[in-house]
Amino acid sequence: MCKVKAIKALTLLALLAMLVGTTVYMHDFGSPENAAMDDYFIQNGQAETGSNNIVAAVLFDYRGLDTIGEASVLFAAACAIFLLFRRSEE
């Protein structure tokens, strides 16, 4: 039991060290490297969609398929909860 816990703790520490070590290779905070797509959205989003909120333009126009998947996930979760609690209602 104690051995298992020690192995788990060591694995967790290794994971933490790995995650913190990865941050060394990240780009500097505040200067993203590949921003061409986002610059296009900022420059042309207003003229193409007529929306001032570029996040809403990306959410509902450029990447609308993501949003419909997300709405479907929420719908499916609500349906699953409906089914789960159905028997206890009567």
Next chain:
Amino acid sequence: MSDEGMSVIVKTVSCVLVVPTVVFGLYVIMHGHLTPGGGFPGGAVMATIVALFLVAYGKDGSRKILKKDCLSAAESIGLLLFAALAFAGISVTFFSNFLANTGNWFGTVIPFGPNPGYLVSGGVLPLMNIAVGIEVFAALSAIMILMFSYSGDDSK
């Protein structure tokens, strides 16, 4: 287990708070293409009033006010409206913004740069915000009502 809810002061205040909460939620939904917000935060704001009703009126009292079947239907209607708006621009592509830059309904042409914000702009974005707002409000309310109505049933 009969659940009477809280005192009459809490019930009255929760009834009074319906109006500002729903108005604020509708404001967040309707201005989703102009200010921070949109369908998801607006629906969540409107769903808080359902949580307040559940706490104030208790399990049995809120069952008379809030109907689960209506919320379930509204959830389906919101998702279907969203999918229908996405399919309405199928002549170009899926999710094409067929109302933008037409000059008429929701089609005000917006040039690049800061502006004070025009409510009838954005093409299908405000309509999609409304559809998603309906769906999120109904889904969150139904989830909260179901989870609240099961809690406390230790006999089953």
Next chain:
Amino acid sequence: MISIHFVAVALLISLGIYAVVFRRNLIKIVMGISVIGSGVNLFLVSLGYREGGIAPIFTNAPQTAMVLPVPQALTLTSIVIGLAVTALMLSFTIMLYGHWKSLDTRKRRLLE
């Protein structure tokens, strides 16, 4: 150069995994999964930050140097999906408590 924001992301994710692995209470495990989701959201938002940028909304904007909009949209998606998943997990927890009268995962095995 190490940025404190990404270190915070690493700490949040490690904290969530610690809660999932070491805690026995089902509600605490669900909380750990939510903390992992928060860490991922913070990572996405801090990935798209640009120095001196404002939120990408043009209504009365003082300038046009803005942060990246796509990570923010993906974070909005991720928040709603995390909410749905958390609600489903808590519903399962409620049902399991109704069956077992206990939230401890060590007392009863899941496939008993």
